[in-house]
Amino acid sequence: MPFTYRVSLFSFLVLMGCARQPYFQPDARVPNAASLRPLGPDSAWVTAGRHYQRGALHNALLGKHYRPVWAMPVAMPVLGLRTAVPGTTLKPGKMGGGFQTSSLTLDAANGRSYVLRTLDKDPFKTLPKVMRKTFLLTLVRDQTSAGNPYAAFVVPPLAQAAGLLHTTPLPFYIAASDTTLGPFSKRFQGKVTLLEERQDGKENLDPSFGKATDLVDSEDMLEKRYDDPTHQIDEVQFARARLFDIWLGDWDRHEGQWQWAVYEEKGRTRYQPVPKDRDQVFYRFDDGLLPYLASRRWAIRKFRTFKPRYEDIEGLVKNARFIDARALHAVTRSQFQQQAAYLQQHLTDAVITTALHRFPPPVYALEGQHTQQALQARRAALPQAANTFYKLLAKHVTIPGTDKPERFLVERLSDTTTRVSMYRITDKEDKYRADSLCYQRTFRTDETQRLTLHGLGGQDVFELSGEVNRGIRIDIYGGPKPDVVIDKSRVRGWGKKTFYYDTKRDNELTKGPSTRDKTTKGVKMHAYDREGS
Incomplete structure (x- = not known):
């Protein structure tokens, strides 16, 4: 590492010192929106995370990532429990979430359930306790900016064209004064959130699932699969889903990121994959000194950057090794190539353009053309990527x-x-x-x-x-x-x-x-x- 970089890096870490408090924006609503287009009472100008905006030195060391997107003012509907899902009223259910996001189940009057979760993440709990008050927490929090906060909203039209089951997430802003979420309101006030269908249990089946009889998670599916040989995974469909993940650059596809639609067919039970949690689509990580070093093959290999070319398939699929080994062991090279050809045929330029226009208009102006070109280039190289993936599995x-x-x-x-x-x-x-x-x-x-x-x-x-x-x-x-x-x-x-x-x-x-x-x-x-x- 050049001497000037070493000095800059050392000075930067010293200046960071302890974890920065407070870190997150207090309210996603844009403070001075007078210069922006007026909106009705059911919408607001918000930023997904203006706290990620940094200067040139910071960007050089830790990456520019999607900081301009996080800080970009966009118009977003304000959540209303009576209007978010047409034809039904939602009411708060159970609090959930992993180590980084807050999520809340919202129950509909028709028996279906939805999940409301924050778009921004806080990796506080992922660090050992001794590190939670150090600059490392600020460093890890900062790297959330490597994800495009609006990428998940682009995926549904692409998944639909690919013939894959999917959720359809929608963005909502929770007003800082909102109390309709009851005892959970404080966790969501002033936040930008994502609302999507809950893919669990037969009560959440809709016509898009056809003749499915249930929706189960990976643990339940594997338990049944290993109990009885008449229970089988639709491995070819899963191969298509995994190639779709690779095309999108979605590296975080571990077993917890899948639900399974259950179909009873002639004495056998078939499980069809339903992907969820599209948080890492179009990931951009290696555009700063420290992230570049951290993403090398000898370091944290899974943090792959979405580019026009596939840079490291083995790193891109690393997080999914467990489920891939159990749900792709019957798929042949020719079947992988058939699925790659299917995706090439159905993911047309028109489909890609339509999907990318689900970005908020200011975000599309920043990222739309670049993302389209990358998707087109990756689509052209998908057979080669499929062959590399197959050889790793084989x-x-x-x-x-x-x-x-x-x-x-x-x-x-x-x-x-x-x-x-x-x-x-x-x-x-x-x-x-x-x-x-x-x-x-x-x-x-x-x-x-x-x-x-x-x-x-x-x-x-x-x-x-x-x-x-x-x-x-x-x-x-x-x-x-x-x-x-x-x-x-x-x-x-x-x-x-x-x-x-x-x-x-x-x-x-x-x-x-x-x-x-x-x-x-x-x-x-x-x-x-x-x-x-």
Whole structure:
């Protein structure tokens, strides 16, 4: 780092000292709005966060980010519980929110629920207690400006064109004197907020969900998925949703950012993804010295900046590794390419233009053209991005069973391909009946280094066959109940390619020339993180 930068940085941190108090604007309403266009009583001129506006030195060190957008006066409707949702009246429900935002459930007279949450964030609780009164709190608070506060409002038309389920958030200002939220009023007075449909429970289903029977969160979905093989994720639809995330530059897509619409179809239950919380769309982070260093691959890699080119797919998808591994293990390269082509076809220039005009007009004047050009460039490169994402997923694929009995069939077809099939074990004579097939995918040796099979709670059977010169390593974890492993496969060479992990008791292992017995007296190898705990 050049000497002048080191001196400037040191001086800057010393000047910051303790956390700045107070930090946030006391009221989002623009103090002197006389020079702005007059508005009616149901609207107000507001700024999402004029406290993020800083000088040239600050911007050089910590990034300009979206500070002009946060400080830009925009016209916004004032929240009225009788008018926010046409045809119904809202009333305060339960207080919620994560570590950074305040959120409040608003219940409608028709039985549906909505969520009201603040647009600005306070990462106070994300820091260790010893750091909450230091300059680090001010530093972390300041970086909220890397997010575009109005980006979430642009997403619905894009998601609609992409054929994805979605919420439709709306912006509202809460008057500083508003008391209609009862005991929660003080938490929201003078704030800019986002109001959107609550995607939880069958009572919140609307016609856009078609024949869905329920809406559940990721934890509940995964619990059902691992309990019964007839419960399956719509992985191809999830692949489209994840490519859509990548296109938007939305890096924060962990399992808590998804709900799942439930569909009952011919004896099977299908879960279709419903994304929520679009806080990091169009993220802009690396335009200052400290954020640039912090976002390097050896540092906080997930903080990817939205640009016309995809700069680091692995960093962009890092936060979603848990749910990606569990909801994309059946999707092939060709299916990813099909979904990329679908998005290219449906996310037209006209769709993008219409969506970006959901920015407030002053914000569109600042960001609209630049964002459109970036989206168009990223759309053109989406097949390459999809291929990079697929290759990351394909390196190590985990295929879990359920707590019911299953039969895993691994066929080493050639030096280049291995097919894995999973069947429900039924009482019928044909053990490979098509209607009992739960999973099937052919893997390539040059893409996949390891396949991990988890039997989970059922009494499972693992059968391996085929004789090849080169092959993928197969790791088998039988689970707590008695299992059978029959390895008739052979991969020529010095190294073993089938590894069996289980307890020594009550399991039946028929070893082949490529089998390595890793059974032990302990039960630690039975562990599988089902819900992200």
